[in-house]
Amino acid sequence: MTSTLSPPLVDDHVVDPVAENAAGERPPVEVFGIRHHGPGSARSLLAALKEYQPDVVLIEGPADADALLGWVLAEGMTPPLALLGYAPDHPQTAAFWPYAVFSPEWQAMTFALERGVEVAFCDLPASAMLARWGRSSPQDNHDDLEEPADAADEAPPALPNEQQDPLAVLAEAAGYDDPERWWDDLVESRQDSSSPFPMITDAMAELRMIMNQGRDAGREARREAYMRQKIREALKRGRQRVAVVCGAWHAPVLRWPLPPAAADVRTLRGAPRRKITLTWVPWTHQRLASATGYGAGVASPGWYHHLWITPDQPIVRWLAKVAQALRVRDLPVSSAHVIEAVRLAETLASLRGRPLAGLAEVTEATRSVLCDGDELAVRYVTDHLVVGQALGSVNDGVPTVPLEADLVRTCRSLRIRRDPQVRFHDLDLRRPIDQARSQLFHRLRLLDLRWIMPADSAVQSQGTFRETWQSRWEPEYSVAIVEASVWGTTVASAATARVHKIIEQGSLVELTQAVERCLLADLPRALDGLLATLADKAALDADVVHLMDALPALARAQRYGDVRQTDTRALRKVSEVLVVRIRAGLRQAVASLDATNAATMRRRIDDVNTAIGLLTESASDPEQSASMTQPELRARWLGTLATMIDRTDVHGLLVGRIVRLLLDAEQLSDVPVRLHRALSAGVPAADKAAWVDGFFADGALLLIHDAELRSLLDDWIRQLEDSEFVDMLPLLRRTFGTFATAERQAIAERIAVGAEDLDRQRPEEIDLELPAAALATVDLILGGPHD
């Protein structure tokens, strides 16, 4: 990086002889005041450069990015691109200088490089610009990302402040109500190639006389002083035709002859600087559009791109493109429509006295003719064509942070593209490539890179080996990657480092979640430390509720670990310890809870019960040498639960629930008696309802199929007094309202049929002859013993 804040002091006396020696009548310095991202400007600039034949091209841009100019012609460099400058010790301090293919700056670069003409940036180095900015706001909040982008590359032409738009003043003087249109007519939509630059420079000079520099006067003065110094430096090196490409606003003060250098040297003296790394990053048209908040943006990069790449008939070609886009959306647009739209656009242009139909005319023609006045369809056209969806790309060799390089490498091997549009990835974890993808995505999640996020989809529910992700690339993720690079040099090591941070600071629940994510992201090195910390934390954490919250994530992790062939033995040990601690603490935890807390506790007990079920199911590992066998673990858990059901200080909801759990596990034989007792006359109505709620909450099947239970419930309801029934109704409804309609109907039908008929519905003696053939086949498939 050739970063020199103050170019060597050049005295104007040294320059003068050079000027005298300059060939021809042309001055040794020609300034081309351009409009950032203006295709007309770029076209005029190219013509002017061809005619001027410069021996050096100086472009407004950070001077310390000169080394990156060598990449411009490299293979794979496709605009839109941006120069990214960031402080390596504080990556949030960053700024972008974006270029599209139609940006005059980009065209100037390619012009010079293709012809072997010397080319350099001449604006204040990023190291100086960001030093000032970084010092004034050192916090690393995310909004900072926008700030420097605005600060570094001002709106065209670099505006002193928003209240005084120099273009608006000029446009008003020319009788235009809209400054954009004025500039469009004057420069952007030009078809001829006579140089507009002297006229623009003169106009800006007038303008600078009447407008003050606003709040950024100091910074603007430094930038312009620096640019002048760079010009002087080039002249001193013996260059005789210096082309300066800069925002129109700066053009007048860079004109030949230059003022004495002494004042500029004074201005630049003592400016702070900080270490800045610069690189090329891909950019998008959306980010170029001012609609997404980028200060120096243009409203219609897609349109400008079209103007730039189309050799002839821009209007016809554009409207044909629009018609294509609308047809894709199933809107009937015929060639006749396009013809009429072209005619309307041209008539409108002539009505308005414009040389050529512009974006305003074609958009109005699109709205009126192609979209039948439908604003939604017009917005679609605006999003997809006027702004455009283009995404640039950079050569692989472009210097970048190691993390980015690793990510690019990984993405290529996994065939994942950075797409600015939303994409869905349906992964089947049984395939190695999808498993690797899933690992990468989970690692990126640990690093808080929001490029790829989990998404909902239909296939997800088809099995634990399915995952669906959603990706959408935004250019600012380049900065996020640079930020994340402080954690490590590869995706895996950075993610591991992130987990270590969680180990140091996280709570128990965060830790267990991290365990799950570590397994999903396949970070075994992070996992070891995590599990050790987890066991310690679990031992120290007195709150059984935390333990209960932590267990399900662990159990799931163990389950997924099996799918992913990771070693989960350590995990199981920790889970076991957790279960033991939960059992010990549960006694106190369930005592004296009110209705709300009881409901939360019921959910926790359910979760833990399910989690223990998961642990049990995964116990088929023959190497398992845990201290406790699976059924034993489960039996002890149920045993602990069984001690709760006769206590009087436990909420009815919980008792009902636990009885149900025990019933499901076939641990309790006296359930009908218990139900009867719980619903008998001595118990207050509210408690009964809570009990029923807990007991039946998640399943109507038991009620449909267990006649004894059903008649018990039926009898109880029939015995209720009228007033009692009314009191109960809301609570009952809350429980049974959660059943599906079909389930409720089934229950009601069974009750209506009555007890006698039920006997007839009981299945007959099963005839084993009938399914014998089918059973034999199943037996064969399962490979059972043949008898």
Add this chain to the structure above:
Amino acid sequence: MTNPIRTATQPLRPHAEQAYEAELEALRAADDRPRPPHWRLSPWAVVTYLMGGVLADGTAISPKYIGSRRLIEVAVATLATDRALLLLGVPGTAKSWVSEHLAAAISDDSTLMIQGTSGTAEEAIRYGWNYARLLAEGPSRQALVPSPVMVAMERGSIARIEELTRIPAEVQDALIMILSEKTLPIPELGLQTQALRGFNVIATANDRDKGINELSSALRRRFNTVVMPLPDSEDDEVNIVTTRVADLSSSLELPEVPTAVDEIRRVVTVFRELRSGVTADGRTKLKSPTGSLSTAEAISVITSGIALSAHFGDGHLRPADVAAGMVGAVVKDPIADRVAWSEYLEVVAREREGWSEFYSACREVS
């Protein structure tokens, strides 16, 4: 705006080309730009007539349409390309108003007009017969009664069709031939009428109302569509109401009542707030009534208020004078709208500074 020569024999509502005769004359004199065949003004002058301006000779042209200039430019350019123009929008967005003035400016004749209704028959669009003559003389050119569209074709001027979507679909289709071939065959006489250059059709339609007939895509394809929006800003709307109220009062010969800008602004504010469902400061959500609460209705509320104050009041427009019209304009559905209205009164009008008189006046008539 008051014309002292006006007498009782003047029509209640003069046509646009009569009311603005002087402006049209001045424009014609000043207009040196090329005119399409049979156009009385150049497209530029038509836009100036609609949007207002000052001519080189100092004649002030009053703005007829207050809103986006681009919209009018698109409309005029459409007519200049011989494509038909469809003005689309909710009621009260000046569709007919614009259409009348466009016809007046381009052809100096805004009367070639068909009012679309569900009972509009094909004869109204093509031609009918004078049956007495038909029986007496047999089919002849004299027995034929041309429709306004046919007359416009013969003269090369603009025909207007109001409420196109109210016309039954099969009758609408009679237009397809006229718009695409620019020819109207008369098989009974073995003749055909070929449109002269300059002929065109301006249709207005409402795409959201009840009981409308969607345009077929074959017909739709022959129109360029311009959607007329509700006014963007409050100032624009106040401006529209003030101008139109002044016009109307003078043509209705209402006694002079000092134009109460405050009262107009209040009515416009109420309409805008109810329409958008949120107060102007964006802090309070409101229920929106079912009516469209267009600018045209605001105009009629003010005009009736002026009539009330002139004849029964003290000659100044008071909140009480607008209140009655206001309730009628807002409450279209007796149940839902009444809730929205009384909520608005209690939540917004009651608290607002300087609105207490208006609030109690509305309470009285609600």
